[in-house]
Amino acid sequence: MVNALGRHILAEVHGCDFDLLNDVEKVEEIMVNAALEAGAEIREVVFHKFSPQGVSGVVVISESHLAIHTWPELGYAAVDVFTCGERVNPWDACNYLAKGFRAKSVDARETRRGTMYSTPQKEAVNL
Amino acid sequence: MVNALGRHILAEVHGCDFDLLNDVEKVEEIMVNAALEAGAEIREVVFHKFSPQGVSGVVVISESHLAIHTWPELGYAAVDVFTCGERVNPWDACNYLAKGFRAKSVDARETRRGTMYSTPQKEAVNL
Numbered sequence: 001m002v003n004a005l006g007r008h009i010l011a012e013v014h015g016c017d018f019d020l021l022n023d024v025e026k027v028e029e030i031m032v033n034a035a036l037e038a039g040a041e042i043r044e045v046v047f048h049k050f051s052p053q054g055v056s057g058v059v060v061i062s063e064s065h066l067a068i069h070t071w072p073e074l075g076y077a078a079v080d081v082f083t084c085g086e087r088v089n090p091w092d093a094c095n096y097l098a099k100g101f102r103a104k105s106v107d108a109r110e111t112r113r114g115t116m117y118s119t120p121q122k123e124a125v126n127l
Numbered sequence: 128m129v130n131a132l133g134r135h136i137l138a139e140v141h142g143c144d145f146d147l148l149n150d151v152e153k154v155e156e157i158m159v160n161a162a163l164e165a166g167a168e169i170r171e172v173v174f175h176k177f178s179p180q181g182v183s184g185v186v187v188i189s190e191s192h193l194a195i196h197t198w199p200e201l202g203y204a205a206v207d208v209f210t211c212g213e214r215v216n217p218w219d220a221c222n223y224l225a226k227g228f229r230a231k232s233v234d235a236r237e238t239r240r241g242t243m244y245s246t247p248q249k250e251a252v253n254l
Contacts, residue, residue: 006205046171048187058185060175069191078240113205
């Protein structure tokens with residue numbers, strides 16, 4: 001596996017209810033809880049409701065960020081989960097939010113960010 | 128070209144000065160101006176300075192978002208420019224910020240988001 005500074009999941013979330021994707025408070029709650037589920041430390045939370053429909057929001061975490069943009073009329077959300085370091089697994093957040101949004105399908109792929117740089121190696125202890 | 132709801136550029140920005148990548152006000156200024164350069168409508172701006180170094184921040188725009196995470200000690204920043212619709216070109220923002228950060232190199236690639244859905248076709252007029 002290539003050493004990298006960060007892991008970035010781009011998730012295409014399909015088949016969700018209009019009302020859920022259009023409820024800014026629920027969308028924020030699911031995204032914040034997804035970050036917490038992965039053990040991330042939350043720094044900033046900003047969400048915005050669009051007219052006539054749609055929600056955009058970002059959860060800035062110490063380990064990078066989660067972002068979402070929803071198209072309620074299509075039952076679709078574009079979601080990003082970007083984490084740095086070894087402590088937090090972005091797939092924990094991704095799996096949580098897929099359930100939270102009751103998605104019929106999720107097409108998610110992971111991209112490595114900062115691959116020119118090595119992550120610090122853990123010290124070999126008691127080997 | 129595949130129809131898509133959004134265009135998402137993931138940019139690996141290398142060879143920047145430590146002091147610039149560690150200056151939260153300058154990083155915010157460059158990212159906000161990059162959004163404006165592309166003609167985006169800014170909705171929310173949140174930036175955070177980490178100790179001992181590093182900046183994370185997001186500019187939420189009507190057309191989606193811009194995000195950045197900097198590693199000043201490596202001269203590196205991971206940048207996202209995600210835009211929806213035909214009006215805003217994410218490459219305008221990407222090119223602007225590459226200059227703003229005086230990057231020695233930028234490895235940027237565009238990913239289409241929401242490719243299951245067609246963007247509205249413009250009407251053919253006077254053909």
